[in-house]
Amino acid sequence: MRANNMLGVLFSNEHDEKIHQLTEKRAMGSVPFGGRYRLIDFPLSNMVNSGINKVGVITKNNYQSLMDHLGSGKAWDLSRKREGLFILPPFGGASAVPNSRVEYLASITRFLHNSREEYIVLSDCDMVCNIDYRDVLAFHLEKGADITLVYRMGEIPEGSSDPTVYTLAPDGRVLEMLINPAVKGTCNHGMSILVMKREKLISMVQDCVSRNMFSFKQDFLQRNIRECKIYGYEFKGTVQTICSMNSYFAANMLLMDPKVRAELFNPNRPIYTKVRDDMPARYGLDAKVSGSIIADGCVIEGTVENCVLFRGVKVGKGAKLENCVIMQDTEIGENCCLNNVVVDKDVRIQNERSLMGSQSYPVYISKGAVV
């Protein structure tokens, strides 16, 4: 089903600083994940699978690789005459690069005005999940809410930036919202996904700007908690928050769990990504692979255990990889030994090298390095 009444807006740079190693040369949204994806593929595919056919992607800096990845939006079926994909770089001259989410939204007012959809979905790119926004909208309509925030119940992932915690009435209304509170254990914390009326968003953003209030969480949400009917929608599926190198590593490793894979890669709501036209993965004579995610274009002649190999990775003869995340087109030389290592793309690890990290602190090799 296409063409429901929702407009999607994605923040591609939010929380870049949380994994500064990976975002040094790219935006959060274009951080590689899960063998063949970039983080933005998940919210973007969720939007498309929810029938949204107009998506704006807000960018701030380092968005070259993101633009390269998204292209015309064809891979998400968003390259179209009516609606489609819109990349929204900073607008308004060099002096006015926005700093907060409210400023971003203010800077795309024209885009928001020119859209026809009645509702808007906002999301960040640092949550890996497979969610149907139609369910959120249905909940929003059923409750007659002004704003619906998606939350989940559980512990706050370590390292989250300014997490929000909600106190809810039995009918789901948000009674209280705390920002970065000192709570331990299970609580209802926000997922930075929000559904509301587009016109309402525009007027609330204008209201914030006119009062010189630019914090989304404090000024846009917290301040309006009595005036507006804000409801919480609980997402019960698997969510992986990418908010540190450790959580990035762990989230990739979690893909070995068949339940996580089945949920994330639901065939009825597939995750789309840029096409690369690589040949299928090739396993050589002495390949030994177990418990691993392997993408197309890989050529494996060594031993690979509990690893995620991205597209076009080459593993030489006699090499031994254990608990590693190896990004696109990296070449691992013969007889190398890698343990708990995250290797960025286009790296060359020469023959006989040995790199050891630990599970709680993986070694990171940056993009294009030669080791």
Added chain:
Amino acid sequence: MLPKQEIVAMLLAGGQGSRLGVLTKNLAKPAVPYGGKYRIIDFPLSNCVNSGIETVGVLTQYQPLELNEYIGSGQPWDLDSMYGGVHVLPPYQRGKKSDWYKGTANAIYQNINFIDRYNPDYVVVLSGDHIYKMDYSEMVAYHKEKEADCTIAVIDVPLSEASRFGILNTRDDNSIYEFDEKPKVPKSTKASMGIYVFTWQKLRKYLIEDEADPKSSNDFGKNVLPNMLNAGERMFAYEFEGYWKDVGTIDSLWEANMDLLDPNGSLDLSKSDWKIYSRNPVMPPQYVAKGAAVQNSLVAEGCSVYGDIDFAVLFAGVYIAPGAVVQDSIIMPGARVEEGAVVQYAIISENAVIEKGAKVGSRPEDCENKDEWGVAVVGANTTIAPGAVVPARVMVEEGITYEEGTK
């Protein structure tokens, strides 16, 4: 009027491919899956694009549904361009008569109007049943250099096999003086690859003459080319070196897949300067489980491998259960091999299911009578019942449940 295109390629994709049996029952031969993610037609289409030919007519006739859908707008091959691009050309009605394509030459004849719209200097005629990587622009350059009217690509074959091919006998300058179709005593080892470059105005004239001849079978090899030679046109052989394989039979299709697994093989599809493009499935990366053994294999997206595979080509979304064994076989998209099943020297078509403990195909060394050995084939959407045995060289029909040999 469309802008002139120097070269137009015409791809003959109407062949039934009857020797592929159940694989082409509901599928045109060029749409047969190959190499873990491709279909045969990806090779000529990608060769065209990589050679800079951006206007391609695809002549379809037999079971075109899946092929048409596959080609679509041509976007996966970058052939959705503004002026040229890929065009699917089925036979059509004109005036009172409606004609199927009577032969290869007739198929081009019926589309003279299509070609004329681009006013090309040269027409490249290709077939949709070969696996190879070739730069057609070099062949056209050769055609120009020789000031030829027709250039035919040839490949050197072993003398012992030459009698299976259409052989071209040439002079020292590579000009052709004789066609020898499947000669008993070959005079040369230059086999035609079914790839022709014509100067369009010349070909156009001969097509019209050929059509006017009621005795003609309207075939390039049988009629048009010999007529051109007899009339003294300049015809040259263009020697191609590299991998080329006709995949017209079950055995050759199986071999061509296995060639990809040969570490010293001459067909390398991983080179980024001559990519073979295809329509890519939207699937997660493959998962190789703990306890699986994967060697000498090609595995595509969306596969889950829990069992043992050796010399296997797995297409997208294939499932190999724990304890299942797949050797020297090709498993097409979406097929499942369940626990304890054994698949050897076989081609399993799309969405087929090999149930627990079933056995498909056998190794040549396990066959008592070597003459009875051959690659076993299971048709699309077929279920091989638990414990059933499909012997070597048996072809199981599409969409049925096969229970023979069940204990």
